[in-house]
Amino acid sequence: MKLPHNIGRLEALSDGVFAFAATLMVVSLDLNESWLDLPDKGLNLISFAVSFFVLIGLWVVHYNYFRRSGGYVDYVIIAYNTLLLFVVLYYVFPLKSLINSWLGKERITMEGLADLFQWYSLGFLLIFLCISLMYRRASKKTKNISRALNLLFYSRHFAIYALLSAVSILIAFLGIGIQYGLPGFIYILLGPLCYYHALHFNKKYPNTQQ
Incomplete structure (x- = not known):
């Protein structure tokens, strides 16, 4: 007997993982002493703020998927979503270290910075690859x-x-x-690339609404 999937439980699990990731970020702040008395605590707050809002941005992308997919869920979607949540738990930490290095809070060699860029981009790649595959799976299954x-x-x-x-x-x-931070600045190309993709897609499928 094939049982229907419960999308509510999948969303609840996902929200719990995002909340746990935010909790880990707070724990990593190391506020044992009053940060008002220490100059570098302000830098901690900046790196935390950027990491937090990036996490919220990822949550919004994830939230919008479930709004657009029409509630379709299968084991393939669950697998992609699980991998995405796994990466999210670790994604904010290389991002935080990257921000700290830019702020001068953490001393790092060029080799170390290159490795950090690679880890950051690998997390970025895996997260959005999972999102893309989830959309593709849902597009093939909807009638x-x-x-x-x-x-x-x-x-x-x-x-x-x-x-x-x-x-x-x-x-x-x-x-x-x-x-010069080129591996990071290259993400500026997302704007024009996504814009031209939208133009091309709307020209090919004029009745599509995004």
Whole structure:
């Protein structure tokens, strides 16, 4: 007997993991002493704030998937979602170290910074690859043509994020422009790439609404 999947439980688990990731970030602040008395506590607050809002941004992307997918869930979706949540738990920590190095709080060599960029981009790649594959899976399973095209659009949209992060990993691996933060600044290309993808997709499927 095939039992229906409960999307509510999947969303509840996901929200719990995001909340746990935020808790780990707070614990890592190390506020045993009054941060008002120590100058570097202000830098801790900045790196925490950036990491926190990136985490919230990822939660919004994840939340929007479930709004757009029409409630479709199967074991493939669950597998992609599980991998995504696994990566999210660790994703904020290389990001925090990267921010601290930019703020001068953590001393790091060029080789260490290149490794940090690679870890950051690997987390970015895995998260958005999972999101893209979830959209693609849902687009293939929905019987509503308009919704299927909408899901296909977002599958390709987030695939751009994954591809650009792969380029960032390659640049960091080759050591190109590390001192200038090139592996990070390359993400600026997300704006124009996603814009031109939307133009092309809407031209090919004019009745699609994003």
